[in-house]
Amino acid sequence: MTRLSVNINKIATLRNARGGNNPDVVKAAIDCERFGAQGITVHPRPDERHIRYSDVLALKKVVKTEFNIEGYPDPRYMKLVAEVRPAQATLVPDAPDAITSNAGWDTLRHASLLRDIVKELKASNVRVSIFVDPVPRMVEGAAACGADRIELYTEPYAHEFNVDKTVAVKPYIESARIAHGAGLGVNAGHDLDLNNLNYLVTQLPHLDEVSIGHALISDALYLGLENTIQLYLRACKR
Template sequence: MTKLSVNINKIATLRNSRGGNNPDVLKVALDCERFGAQGITVHPRPDERHIRYQDVLDLKKVVTTEFNIEGYPDQRYLELVSRVKPAQATLVPDKPEAITSNAGWDTLANEGLLKEIIAELKKQGIRTSIFVDPVEKMVEGAAKTGTDRIEFYTESYAKGYQKNREQAIAPFIKAAKVANSLGLGINAGHDLDLDNLRYLQENIPGLLEVSIGHALICDALYLGLENTIQLYLKELNFH
């Protein structure tokens, strides 16, 4: 079964636009779990433009499914993760000022950095995942860092899906086979939605988890949060 982790950054963005606590990030996280999501993902950034660092501390107290904290592994992120000890830390290469994640790690150029950080996180009992593009040599490089999992950055798949889905998925299938052969777990995320999710799940062997935020929250505006989460779960576990 492929797990669904709901990224709630957009809920925090909406709250922050008016101040106060509406919508309530903690309540939405608990509702996502109640509606069937198997994880909650957050990506705090230094300017706290969506998820705030205090949100992460507060969420730790109430989240009962897998808590996944994404971020660029600077000192503040690493201190937060060490304090919270989530189920999973997902390391992304984008700088803090980036609007959203936009590429995977160059695991060859950053092997030393990643190896050191991952060793420390694993020492604390935190599962690690690193963002990678669907490039076989980058997957091979990821294995050398000691990470538990990789997370495929799926923007290229999502962009190419409508035009030629077989072509769009092809590099991910090749990279996934390499990951499986090296004993790496596979996660995926970015621009996944109700149109393209099932085909990805069908074709990526050993897909353990997807992290979805923007599209899922947009769908929830029309379909309702509970119904939307059920629809995403149906696409993932249709067998």
């Protein structure tokens, strides 16, 4: 079974819209785990427009499953990861003003930076995943940088899924095969939902984990959080 990590950024976005602490991000993480989620993902950004750095420190005390901290590896991110020591750090190449992740790393162009960052994070006993497009040479570059895993950027897959799902998934199958052959674990995330998730899971036999936030939290508005997590867990079964 592919593991489900719930990205709780959108819960923080809702809280921040009114101030105060409603909804409670920490309680939401606890509930996600109680309802069956196998991981919690956060992506603190420099402007703290959703998850705050203080949230990450509070979550460190309560998350019992895998804690995954995404972000661009600037000094503040690196300091936070060193302090929290999550199960996994996912490196993304986002500019500070990016609304959401929209491309993977060029692991060849940024090889020197990524090698240094990976080495530093692994010295803290943190598993390192590099966010990449489904391009073989980028997967190979991630392996050469010493990463433990890649996270495949799945927005293109989600966009093409309703046009031709076999064409949409093809580069992901190839990239996952190359990653597995290179000894990398395979994660995936971005725009995955109840419509397209199970097909991806069944086509990628080496898919370890998916990180899902926006669609899952949106579905929870209609279906309830517990029921929604159960539906996503069901979609994660091969």
